[in-house]
Amino acid sequence: NAGVTQTPKFRILKIGQSMTLQCTQDMNHNYMYWYRQDPGMGLKLIYYSVGAGITDKGEVPNGYNVSRSTTEDFPLRLELAAPSQTSVYFCASGGGQGYEQFFGPGTRLTVL
């Protein structure tokens, strides 16, 4: 059981570039989440999904997009990278009503 996996671990982007952060879970959880964590701050919810084909915005969705075509995968897309998107990104999944969330190892993204 790998749990929640995220790729890549690190990435440096130039302003205006695009990229997709991958997230996969093997626990058959319906609920999945994307958070960002800025230095000295808590985690902020970007997007979440309560099942395949269903996604919704969190606190800070601007500049991001998501899709959920399968239960396992929940990729996060940055279309036009901006320095304000420099952060550590965490994916999480949860069972039931998202009761306990299981986190991935994070992706450290720098936009220059």
Next chain:
Amino acid sequence: AQRVTQPEKLLSVFKGAPVELKCNYSYSGSPELFWYVQYSRQRLQLLLRHISRESIKGFTADLNKGETSFHLKKPFAQEEDSAMYYCALGLIYNQGGKLIFGQGTELSVKP
């Protein structure tokens, strides 16, 4: 508005001393509260949840609705308790199980 506040960025104690990490929340509904912990080079993981009323690794947390607090306590700190601790408010019902996190408190336990 839903909000979680952890007033201390850093808490430094000596081994064997009592520890209290503070957490206050703002929420008009019935709160579901959690403590998550991140040890060095490890993933963020659940430490405990208020509905379980359990003690994990010697830590306990009591929900005080009158004071809107959920402070995390341990009577005798150990060096292995050094980590980042996050208090989180769960929006469970009809809100996709979202979590609102506090800013986090770094606990440093010195020998």
